[in-house]
Amino acid sequence: MLKGKAHKFGDSISTDHIIPGRYAPLRSNLPELAKHVLEDADVNFVKKVKAGDFVVGGNNFGLGSSREHAPLVIKMAGVSAILAKSVARIFYRNAINLGLPVLICDTDKITNGDELEVDLTAGTVKDITNGNTLTFGKIPEVMLKILNEGGIINYVKKHGDITV
């Protein structure tokens, strides 16, 4: 069970909002890079976020660049899962590859600051603040296997191969 507060963002949060290209010089210094997570969407996010919290987006979350640093800095901020109405393809795969769950659900029903409880096995998001329970779409089996191993690198380390 994951538990934390919702940090709500709008539609079309791009990888440039999450970690802009101008911070590319910090990409080999991850603790410094992570200080700028989501800076161009909410300059105070890094100060507000606490371990276990959720990033809640709208449509097409994570569009743009293939930079894996985008989900990586969100994970480093302590975020336990990303919730969105829809998510861009490369970002989705990158997040799962890092062991960071991305859950597709109707985030219009979540308000910034709501306390959420996510049950990954049951596929539910319980909004403690407003009493709603949302269900999220199934994560494809191959991605679930990768997620359960804590990401693709751990998966390959353990199995020495990739199968579907």
Place this chain on the structure above:
Amino acid sequence: MGKTLAEKILSAKSGTDAKAGDIVIAIVDLAFVQDTTGPLTVRQFQSSGMSKLANPERTVLFIDHAVPSPNANQSNDHMLLREFADQCGCKLSDIGEGVCHQVVQEDFTRPGDVVVGADSHTTTAGALGAFATGMGSSDVAVAMGLGKNWFRVPESFKVQVDGDFQKWVSAKDLILHLIGTIGADGATYKSLEFHGRTIKKMSMTGRFTIANMAVEAGAKAGIFAADETTKQFLKSVGRGNDYKALEADPDAVYEKTIKIDANKLEPTVSKPHRVDNTALAKDLKGTRIQQVVVGTCTNGRMEDLAVAVSILKGKKPAKGVRLIVGPASRRIMTTAIEKGYITSLIESGATILPPGCGPCMGLHQGALGDGEACLSTANRNFEGRMGNPKSFIYLASPATAAASALTGEITDPREVM
């Protein structure tokens, strides 16, 4: 049942009868990274327990995004890539060679290949009839070590384009129009496959521009049939033997068909801060710009430079406009010098950049000031993309860019020519 281009390629490379929706393990024919994603790939590879590359001859590390390096941190990242290439025996494309999405087409991509790159615009290689898609650093590390990866076979949209472009309208206007029509997530997870008489007649340059931007509609790939034009391009880069014909089956099943009449297209512009926020150039008259960029992996090829030269020759940008031109590769730079394009552009006031990604990603070579607007031939205009969240980026064709440089405001090229 017939197959789309994506299904054909992924069937051949997975040894299965792959259909949209299937998950397959496919051979990766080419894996590459660039200098802002590559260092993480190297570290992930090293921590994965995989000790050597499956195919070093077809693993390429590009140093193209921050070239020559603008700071010590990125110089250190470049060193890491050079050392890894030395140790593993893979290919290195160092500073000055050009943008990965041009060099990969000149030197590596073959019709029917599966190409993965740690850069979203890897879709560019679809112009040569490859299944090419961007992935993150870890996925590319896996492809480098195992020589394969998993893929969900995408459903395909057939983009059927017929008719002739009006003068000063080009492939860039077509792809901006398409993205504006279907939206930045209009083709998420899909393969955009381009067909029709306009596409058959289109040069490789135009096809590269379109495939490059397929990802801006969310697509996993943007694929063209490999035909006589493909063959001539491969011959021109000394790789005629790499050619093989490839086309979709006539009875292939598409999720939907999008029809575009090229005759009706007009010079099109993406407004800040979304690629799908499109308008006609003529309707943006009066929008002042301080910088114009012609180049990048989207529009830094010979045909693009030729258009810019034909509009700018003997003229100068309007007062207060900086004109920046970046040829996409060393080969293009050399040819542009031989043809006199570079001299002509310099005489027209252009600052010429070394082959590479230039200012597109906001690292250097043309970051914008507060409140400034740039008209660029690149592929993205997200907030902050060119180094400053307080600036504004418009995307357009080389013709619209050159025309706008002359007037200092967004200008339909047909008005100045």
